[in-house]
Structure formats: structure tokens, C-alpha cells
Amino acid sequence: MPLNRKIAIIDLTTGDIDVKPIPLAVRKQYLGGRGLDAYLLYNHTEKGCDPLGPDNALIISGGLLTATCASATARTHIMAKSPLTGLLGSANMGGFFAPEMAWAGFHHLVIKGKADKPVYLFIHNGSIEIRDAAHLWGKTTTDTQWAIRAELGDEEIKSCVIGPAGENLVRYANVMTGIKNSAGRTGMGCVMGSKNLKAVAVRGTMDINIARPAEALEYNKQFIDQITSAKVNQTQGTLGTPFIWGATNSWGGLRTRNFQYNQCEYADDIEPERLDDIATETIGPHHMTGCFGCQVHCRAQYKIPSGQYAGKYDEGPEYTSQGAFGAMPDCRSAVTVLTGNHLVDQYGVDNLEIGSIIAWAMELFELGILTTEQTDGLELRFGNDEALLEMVHRICTRKGWLGDTLADGGIPAAEKIGNNAFDYLIQVKGMNNLHSDERATPALALNVATASRGSDHLRSRPAIDLYHLPEPVLRKIYSSPIPYEGPLSSEHTDYEGKPWQVFWQENCYMAVDCLGICKYHTVFLGATLPNFEDWPKVIYYNTGLELTPEQIWEIAERSNMVERLFNLREGLSRDDLKKGDMLNHRYFDEPCLRGAPGVVGRTIDREKFSKMIDEFYAHKGLDKNGVPKPATLKRLGLKNEPSHLL
């Protein structure tokens, strides 16, 4: 049964490994995945612990439904205190790792301490071994994975690994599996590097007994049909996530030149259709592939067509790489986007963070805040493709003053650079934004301001707010499973009703992260995709656990509140520009200059934004300062946290 998968608590300092069952009572409170990880992090770390010290806990997990007959349960979640933000660190990736870990008997790993030399973990059918990794240190992410397979003589081994960026403690280094699947945000690879942990390798052949296999398979057929018939997923299956560019760059929601413009004009060479042409030319017509158990197949395979890295194979690029190596640095070459994507995959670093921080440095250079002395002679200007890629190398290897400075993340870098560099840094809670521009979309602005892991689009974004859906359709979606009779607006520039949408999406995304499902299988980019009402049957048929939609909502709400408690413990404060639910002043002061007629001239209204925060806090059961009210903690069963049940 999926409910029988275990948790292992591993101390790399002592070598102690403690394997335990996960009590059913805990499952019913958090399900698994990100929700249970939040509980574990809150319980296994002390206030103020050093993110790069042995006391930080690195947690790796699959969801409750991972590797079952449910669709698209490929997600691996990784959590720790973030070395980038000093707050909650959380990152999620597709691929095949978490299902293999479930077949090896485990749903959650809590890794503490620090090894005295490079090591990797090998987990195989219930056993866990700490192995020497000296020979792997220095290798790229893919070379590491292939070397582990060769060493252990099994091509089916799946590993999550760090690359040179994680070894060099770049504070936004990621954890990777496969060619391009990245647990990218908040520097989880940096935490792995600080523990001298190069990789976690898994191989499992232990059966997961499905509670009601016939019903599970039959119901999943309906699920698959619902998912694959959606236009948004058919488009993704052809163009991958870059398809989003067609919409955002049409209406003016694309952060360009750091934050100077909201549209990347005349950039036809990096449009998804052009990237698709290159994949077709270099791989063939059937170049789309997918993660475990998924029918959408949103991941392209490609080879770089020309330039220094011509012929190198990679996968993607995701929409995020179009922004990181296209819009934000204003480089409009497909080869640059594909090369940048390849470099971050090999080094193991967050594409969003590195692209964003280089674009920020470009603006500082053009303003004269950074000098050629500080860039070691590099003309770090917008549109300089060579300088962009050179900075990727320098940051990942901490080469030169600027490479080393930017490797520490935006806020420490701003403090080191001085002048008013911080004013130009587009971040929330210390993490840079996606290349989206939310000045014309108050709902999305509220989302990035309040997301638990820092500025982020995958924690609470009501993306369908841009679809101008009729109010009755919005009400149908957002009034279930919890009744909601307040305002809802089809207009994306409105402020009314948006806090509820963000609150609903926050719980929706948490639920899928607890289950281990991909967000493209729920109400993220498509309004007609499964959500709370559809999950009870999937859960019951696969695990035997009986839950109502309302109970799933409450589990998600509880899990989000534990993340909030963690952040508050580590210094979250409502209006703090560095550690709060607050946006850079440019959102309020600088109007959009491009895009659709209704978008140009837009800024976020500071007073209305503050009221949205008040309303969002009220929905969550927080006081005006963003602290949970005693009644909220009581309702969610959190009065006695940390409870140390696991």
C-alpha cells in the first residue's frame, strides 16, 4: 500500500540511519509530499539555524500518490531552510526519481548533519547505504548520474544530484534528476553541497499494492481523457511550456530588461514555434517526451544548432529559460536561450534566479552602479549574449569579484555593491521573480508578494484570472469545496475578489504538492482540469484513504499554515522588503510602457494592494500583521506545534 512507504532520518555526521513508518494520523493531517515536508522541517530545525550548517534538515519526498495508478505522479519535492532567503526553502521537480524512491520503500528522507567528505546515498529496496563520492565531486549533473549507474551496474537507477554550482555553494544551486528536471528554486542544491552530499541514488522493485486496482485504472482512464482533451495540454504536448510566451508576450506580461519593459518586442527567434522548429530539425518530428505516468509530454528534446556548444543534447527549454536567457537580459537569439538552458542544466543552478540576477546586474552596469573594474572588463549590457553566458560560467564557478558576489544571491549582492542597487532588484523575500510582469494583474501581484517560498508563480497564482472567464464560471470553480459568496471579477485589472482566488489557488497547489501530482493536471493553466472534487476517488482507489474534498482543502490549509509558521519563526514580517509580503517599489511607481491598450500605463495601487493583503490574511485566519490567530491554530490542530510526532 502507498500508505506503507516509510520515512528515513539520516545523520551524515554520525552515519546513523533511522527508518520509521509514517503514522496514519500524520498522513491524515498532511498526506505526504510538500505538506508533510513542511511539518518535518518545522519539527527538525531550530529557530535561526544556519541554512548551510549541519543543523539544517534537507527533506526529499514523493507525494501520497507517487508511483500509483494515478496520473502524473512524478513530482519530487525538496525542502530545507533556504540559504538564499533565510526562510522556507522548497522546490519541486518532475522526472522519475520519486516513483523509484517509492518502489525502494520510501516516501520521505530527512537528511541532517554534514559528511566529513563527499558522499552519496544509495537506497535500494528498503536499505540505505552512505557511499564515498570523492570521484564524483566536480562532475556535471548528467556525468554524475551516468557515473553512479556505471559504478553500481544498473541502468535503471535514478539519482537526484548537484552539479558544480551546488559544490561551490552558489546560493541558488538546484537539485537535478535526468537531463533537465530541476528542483530549482531557493537553493536546495546549495544545502546539499553544504552537507557534502553529491547525490541520492535510488533503485526499487518493491510492489506498491494499489488498494482497488481495477477501479483505480478505470477511473484514471476518465482522468486521462479529461486532461489530454484540454486544449492547453494539447498545446503543451506540441510546444512545451514555452507556449505561454505567445500569450504573455502578446498582452504585455513579460518582464523585459530586468523590469524596464513588460514586452519583448520583435523577438521572433525565441518564440516557441521557432524553438519547436529547432527541435524538429535536430531531433526529429517526435521530439516531445514526458515524466513518469504523464500523458501531456511537455518536454522537448533538442540539440544546440550552432555556436560553441553546437550539437550538445539537452531538454526543454522551459518557459522560464526563455525569460532567463531571452526577455530579462534582452537577448533575442534561440541559440543563446538553448545554450543558457544547457549550461544551467549542467552546472545545476536555478535558471530563473541566475537569469534574473544577471539582468539586474546589466541594468546596474548601464546605470553606472557597476563598473568595468567590477566586471573585470566585461561589457555587461542588455542584449550582449556573450556577456550573459560568460556570467553564467562566472557565477557557477564563483570566478571574479562579480561572479562571486552574484553567487551569494540578490540581497547580499546589493549590500556589497552598494549605492541604490537594491532598488532595482526585483525580488520578494530574497528570491527573484519569474520573468512575469504583474503590474497589470493585481491578483498575480498579490500571489508573488505572499508566496511562501518568495516571489513565485507555482505557490498561489490564479493564472486563469487572465482568461476573462465569465463570473458564473469563476464562481463555479472558486466556490468549491468551500462556499464563497464574496465578489469575483472577470477583469484582470480589478482588485475585488482576487484575494480569495489567491487563497483558493494556494490550497489547490498545496494539495497537488501533497499528492505528488504535476500542476499541469489541475487548475493552473486550464480552468477545466481536475481539482478538489476529483481527487477523493483517486486517493481512495489507490490508497484506501477516505477523504472528502473539504478534508483535502483543510489538509492543504494546514500545510500552508505550517509553512507560514516556519517563515514567521525565521523572521517574516508583513511589510519588510527583504523578508515580507511586499513588492519592489517599481510595481507601484513605474507604469507599464508596452502591451495591450488596457495594460499600458498600469501600476499596482499601493493602497488597494494593502487592502488585498488584509483580505488575504483574513481568509487565511491571520491577523493584520500576518500572524495566525489562536482560533486559526486551534481549528487547524496546530496549537501544539512543533509536536515531534516524527
Added chain:
Amino acid sequence: MTEETNLQSTAESLRSTRTYGKFRCHNPSCMGRLQPQAGDKQVKCPECGMEFRVHWIRPDFPRIRGPVWDVNRKLAEEALAKKGGA
């Protein structure tokens, strides 16, 4: 859970609202439905005047590739001037 019903979930019921062969204008304040003729490479929204380049995922499945830059830049500049912007 043992009690089975034939009621559709929200997601299932909204499925009937999907339209194929059409797309929505990418002006988020307009979102009018546009239906290009087979093979069309550009389309103009009759509601708001924005123009878009069209990509065909399949012969029966169009999508917006991006704006017709010169047209939409002009519309943006006119709108910005009306709002007293730069």
C-alpha cells in the same frame, strides 16, 4: 466513498465549454473569440483592433503566436498617450 453518484465535478461540467478551432483575443480586457480561416497567418480582433500572428498546431487547431508588432506598438503608444504616459 462507498456512495457512488453520477454527478459531474466542476472540472467535468466545464469541459462542455471548451471550443476547438477558435481562440481568444490576447488582449485580457477583450478576450473576444476569434476564428481564423484555415491556413490564415494573421487575424485582427474586431472588438479591440489588436492583430495577431497565427500558428497552426494542427490543421484544425490554431493558436496565437504573437502580436503583429507594428500594429500593436501603435495601439500601445496611442493608449499610453491618452493616459498621459511617456
